[in-house]
Amino acid sequence: MDMELLTFIGKEVPNTASDIKESLDLLSSSIHMCLEQLGEQILKAHNNADFERSIEISQQSKKIKEIDTQIQMMVTQLDEVLDHCENIEMMESDAEVEKIEREVPNYRDYYVDQNIEYSLYDDFTHKRPAAFKLNNEKELAKDWKEVLLKTLAVVAKKDIKTLDMFTTLPEMQGKKVPYFSKHQNSKMRKPMKIEGTDIYVETNLSANGIRNLLIKVLKQYKIPMNSYKIYLRADYSELH
Incomplete structure (x- = not known):
């Protein structure tokens, strides 16, 4: 999702943009837990001398981490957009x-x-x-x-x-x-x-x-x- 599109969403529907940001942040949190669990699987495979499985999990974990990096970039961009959008009423x-x-x-x-x-x-x-x-x-x-x-x-x-x-x-x-x-x-x-x-x-x-x-x-x-x-x-x- 490019910055121009995120800016458009933030200006037109700021409340929805905030929901999107929170949902992406939640997804990132789930991905972090997934990576932690995969890290445990890597250690387990290594201890069992199953090095092929250890390498496979490591490679897939790297792909998942790259996805998480993209998500975090979108969260940061939405934060910036919402900070600069005018007339947004932040109400509890x-x-x-x-x-x-x-x-x-x-x-x-x-x-x-x-x-x-x-x-x-x-x-x-x-x-x-x-x-x-x-x-x-x-x-x-x-x-x-x-x-x-x-x-x-x-x-x-x-x-x-x-x-x-x-x-x-x-x-x-x-x-x-x-x-x-x-x-x-x-x-x-x-x-x-x-x-x-x-x-x-x-x-x-x-x-x-x-x-x-x-x-x-x-x-x-x-x-x-x-x-x-x-x-x-x-x-x-x-x-x-």
């Missing part, structure tokens, strides 16, 4: 939904069945959460910020060391804004401390930004995606 997802509920007198007409389960691969733009479920344990959450904070508190109880690692792991950080920090980093817009830890997380993210961060978190914890479900309270998509 929860604040935007609250604005809708203040302005629409019949917002309860947009309430949805709270028993329907959604996966982390669904689109949550202009939607209000009601709860999430992880490993069959359901937690109520009134907004996306609470979904993020409560999920992190749950996994922290499972393994605090993995969460602590997020503060230094590049793929668990934003390109310009830190997502995890041991202190209230001045670059973070709305840092909040994760319950039971001394770690802060950036909460000023869109609904899909939080979704993408949760996917990264679950992958790092090796938690199957199908064990995590979202329940919605309202869907205001048709108002847009």
Whole structure:
């Protein structure tokens, strides 16, 4: 994807450009994990004196790394495009939904069945959460910020060391804004401390930004995606 096309997307549909950037960043994170696993396979093949397999995996890993480099270039370009696009309103997802509920007198007409389960691969733009479920344990959450904070508190109880690692792991950080920090980093817009830890997380993210961060978190914890479900309270998509 060339710079001219990325610039066009950024100017014409900045919100979509931001979603594309986040999705590419998420794909890059998955590729990093793939390369780590392939590295383990290379070592295993080498230890078994299966040198042909070791060479084959190394060659294919190099091709995968080249793809990741291209993806990272697109992410960087989109970052630059979005920085230079004028009149882009960067609004926190929860604040935007609250604005809708203040302005629409019949917002309860947009309430949805709270028993329907959604996966982390669904689109949550202009939607209000009601709860999430992880490993069959359901937690109520009134907004996306609470979904993020409560999920992190749950996994922290499972393994605090993995969460602590997020503060230094590049793929668990934003390109310009830190997502995890041991202190209230001045670059973070709305840092909040994760319950039971001394770690802060950036909460000023869109609904899909939080979704993408949760996917990264679950992958790092090796938690199957199908064990995590979202329940919605309202869907205001048709108002847009």
